[in-house]
Amino acid sequence: MSKFTFSSDSLPERDRLEATSHFVSALGGKTTIKPYSEDFHFRLEGGAFAGMYWVAARGSSMLVDCAGEGQLADFIAIGFNRIGYGLRYRGADMTLQSGDAGLRMLGLPAVYTSVMPIGGVAVAFPAEEIFRRLRTKDCAFAPLLRGVTPGLQLLRQYLDGLEHDGVLSNPAEQWLFASHVLDLLALVLGANADALEQARRGGVRAARLKVAKDYIDAHLLDTDLSDQTVAAHLCVSDRYVRLLFSDEGMSCKSYIDRQRLAKAYAMLSNPVSAGLKIIDLAYRCGFNDITTFNRQFRTRYGMTPSEAREGRWVGGGGR
Numbered sequence: 001m002s003k004f005t006f007s008s009d010s011l012p013e014r015d016r017l018e019a020t021s022h023f024v025s026a027l028g029g030k031t032t033i034k035p036y037s038e039d040f041h042f043r044l045e046g047g048a049f050a051g052m053y054w055v056a057a058r059g060s061s062m063l064v065d066c067a068g069e070g071q072l073a074d075f076i077a078i079g080f081n082r083i084g085y086g087l088r089y090r091g092a093d094m095t096l097q098s099g100d101a102g103l104r105m106l107g108l109p110a111v112y113t114s115v116m117p118i119g120g121v122a123v124a125f126p127a128e129e130i131f132r133r134l135r136t137k138d139c140a141f142a143p144l145l146r147g148v149t150p151g152l153q154l155l156r157q158y159l160d161g162l163e164h165d166g167v168l169s170n171p172a173e174q175w176l177f178a179s180h181v182l183d184l185l186a187l188v189l190g191a192n193a194d195a196l197e198q199a200r201r202g203g204v205r206a207a208r209l210k211v212a213k214d215y216i217d218a219h220l221l222d223t224d225l226s227d228q229t230v231a232a233h234l235c236v237s238d239r240y241v242r243l244l245f246s247d248e249g250m251s252c253k254s255y256i257d258r259q260r261l262a263k264a265y266a267m268l269s270n271p272v273s274a275g276l277k278i279i280d281l282a283y284r285c286g287f288n289d290i291t292t293f294n295r296q297f298r299t300r301y302g303m304t305p306s307e308a309r310e311g312r313w314v315g316g317g318g319r
Helices: 013-028 127-131 137-141 152-164 171-189 193-201 203-218 227-234 238-246 252-268 278-284 290-301 305-310
Strands: 002-007 031-035 042-049 052-059 062-066 075-081 085-089 092-096 101-105 110-114 118-126
Touching: 013 031, 013 042, 042 171, 052 152, 075 127, 075 152, 085 101, 101 137, 101 152, 118 127, 118 152, 118 171, 127 137, 127 171, 152 171, 152 203, 171 193, 171 203, 193 203, 203 227, 203 238, 203 252, 227 238, 227 252, 238 252, 252 278, 252 290, 252 305, 278 290, 278 305, 290 305
Parallel strands: none
Antiparallel strands: 002 042, 031 062, 042 052, 052 118, 062 110, 075 101, 075 118, 085 092, 085 110
16 A cells, blocks of 8 residues: 655644645645644645545644646545535535535545644545445535544444554455445435445445454553443344344454453563552453453463463463
């Protein structure tokens, strides 16, 4: 995968605006930037893989005037900003709030305005890849998608992986990820019958599984973490959660236990936790039974927690 990063921070202040405009223009067509603050700064990172582009941008308040055309003229982009911003596109002015998304044919001009520091993520796909999944092409020209649009937040949560987790290095996994994003975007815009079925089997399940795992990882210390609490967070049934994890060859509970054990192993290996009793460490990792913790730890890592703390391996080692 080809990656790119641009930051104005290392440049002299007098050169930052021109260099930023030049870099952005090279990506998506001639772009003019007007800063709204004296301390102008801009950082953009992204990449190209599986026929798509993604960018994550942060910067000071600014107006960005895009002339359209350029090397991505046949692409459609969807972008999320962490705060609201103004968009002038196809003869209309509109305001997007936090949680909304903006959709744009990159061959058409547009003006983005933010009076607050910007920060968001966008992805772009060949227009034809989206059109063939929709009931009608007109759906793809609606520039404003409100945050309450069905499926939009699920798409945003899935895209968060690009910025927070990085893009998968395996080309096959990259194509699968891109396919899932297209599934979700088609669902948001109005999928045709074939794409709707594909989205339910592919992108929707993958996105919900990711959200479920993210929720579990963030709540490992909750002693009541279970299929039920995960289902409540996803607004789906317990059975649906069990089916999600069965596709991974495990149960939701086994995933929870595995993540808790990994956290415990990391703490046992960290000198910062050296003074913490193992029983207290187990409780801090979400286990409420030291016997169960010891048994599961030995099964997974081939040693006792005490041996892990001492750095002594037993049997075949960790799995």
